[in-house]
Amino acid sequence: MDKLAIIGGRELYGELEISGAKNSALKVMVASLLTADALTLTNVPDLADVRQLLVLLDNHGVEIDRDGATLRLKAKEITSTTAPYEIVRKMRASFNVLGPLLAREGEARVSLPGGCAIGARPVDLHLKALEAMGAQIELEEGYVVASAKQGLRGARVSFPFVSVGATEHSMMAATLAEGVTTLENAAREPEIVDLADCLNAMGARVEGAGTSTITIHGVAALHGATHDVLPDRIEMGSYAMAVGAAGGELLLKRGRMSLLGAADGILAEAGLTLTDEPDGLRVTKWGRPTKGTNVHTEPFPGFPTDLQAQYMALMALADGTSVIRETIFENRYMHAPELMRLGANIHVDGQTATVRGVKSLRGAPVMATDLRASMSLVIAGLSAEGQTFISRLYHLDRGFERLDKKLQSVGALVERVPDTD
Known part of the structure; x- marks a missing residue:
């Protein structure tokens, strides 16, 4: 087990490559289950969550070929429609195989993912x-045991509140449903x-995404x-x-303001x-102090909940007071x-x-308590006097590709060291 050692107080200069978006890569990988042909994905980040999802796709019979950031997935034949607990429990996004398996095979048996450190996120929607x-x-x-022996059919689905996961899941399942959804x-x-761009490249007819x-x-x-995964706006x-x-x-590099x-x-x-x-x-940030500003999290295009912890670290050194209101998830102030x-x-x-x-x-x-909390501690450590040690790096490895190497390349004193505690 490693921990991250940071000596703070050094400004950051240079160029830093933004990786493919984890939250997008996972869903377009699942979309490979919708076709017997090969889906080639580029700009796929090398993250623990991506590797874990590959384990699940392999369980369903997907042929996997990876070359750096390029991933080729071919689900010529679905060999199992069961997504077992021992795999799904490790990553919530695994639950989204349910819709594609059901749409293609007419049946699926998928373990419930359970809650997580930042609060329960039910799959009711x-x-x-x-x-x-x-x-x-x-x-x-x-387990969720689902069947649609006659195939899925188009429907009108009105979500009582905005849900990224439910929107993505429904969109994938509906691509093979009879009629209009x-x-x-x-x-x-x-x-x-x-995801819609990827599905449309595969022959789907999805309109209105965004x-x-x-x-x-x-x-x-x-x-x-073939689909190129968009840059990760949370990493950016x-x-x-x-x-x-x-x-x-x-x-x-590859970042753009519109994604924020x-x-x-x-x-x-x-x-x-x-x-x-x-x-x-x-x-750019030169000399002048950061100004304390208020923020509340909202679904896109509002301020993202996945940047709330990082913003708190930024505001810790601001001139003045900032009030942060978390409206998406409960229990998300453990950092x-x-x-x-x-x-x-x-x-x-x-x-x-x-x-x-x-x-x-x-x-x-x-100590890191969840993925985004990990990054808030990195940001704080980069600005702190003296040395900061961050333990439980497995959280960080789920969502930030080569973080220590990237930060080293722009002048930060950051190193992974053995955690001997």
């Missing part, structure tokens, strides 16, 4: 959407658009395609905030300069006590956190 398309669903010993109050995230109403005209079969925003905390200037939604305006208000360039997004170990002044009251900026942070041993 996923199941109700599939039932609206004609699926019969039962729960047996922790309309998804109302659909999620609008860039990853939704990326808006609150998505229409899918079912087709008899999908075919192979995280490194932008690292510049805000440590100072300096980075060109985030409301976060670009919030970061500009806080004192960062963001500029779109042909090769990527340039982020606050760890930031306080570094000297941050944070008060949490329910879903609201008040951050009063301090003059400096001080390095200390801290």
Whole structure:
């Protein structure tokens, strides 16, 4: 087991490549189950979650060929329609194989994923959407057992609240349903658009992705395609905030401001300069103190919940007070006590956190509690005086590709070292 050692106080300069989006890569990988032909994906990040999903796809009979960031998946024959607990429990996105298996094979048996460290995220909306398309669903010993022997059929699905996972899941299943499916109050995230682009390249007829109403005209079969996974907006925003905390200037290659939604305006208000360039997004922070600014998380194009922890680390050194309101997930302030170990002044009251900026942070041993919390501690460590040690790096490895190498390339003193505690 490793931990991350950071000596703070160094500004960041240079160019840093933004990897393919984890949250998009996982869903387009699942889409390979919808066709017997080969799906070739480029710009796929090498992350623990990606490797775990490959284990599950292999369980279903998918032929896998990986060459660097290029992944070729061919589900010529589905050899199993069961997604076992021992695989699904390790990663929530695994549950999304249910819809594609059901659409293609007429049956599926998939383990419930359970909750996670940042709060329960029930799959009720996923199941109700599939039932609206004609699926019969039962729960047996922790498994969802679904059947649609006559195939799925188009339906009108109105989500009571915005859900990225349910939107993606319904969209994939509907591609092979007979007739037209309309998804109302659909999620609008860039990853939704990326999945729709991939499905359309495979022969699907998906319209309206990126808006609150998505229409899918079912087709008899999908075919192979090649798709380039879009850049990871959460990684991009995280490194932008690292510049805000440590100072300096980075060109985030392949990044673009439009992927950040409301976060670009919030970061500009806080004192960062963001500029779109042909090769990527340039982020600059010189001299002047960061300004304390308020933020509340919202579905895209609002401020993303997956940048909330990182933003708290940035605000820890801001001039003034910032009020952060988390509206998406409960129990998502577990990083606050760890930031306080570094000297941050944070008060949490329910879903609201008040951050009063301090003059400096001080390095200390801290522990990652979830994926995004891990990155908040990295950002704080980069700006802290002295040395910070971050343990439980398996959280970080789930979502940030080669983080230590990337940061080293732009001047940070960061190293993975054995955790002997």
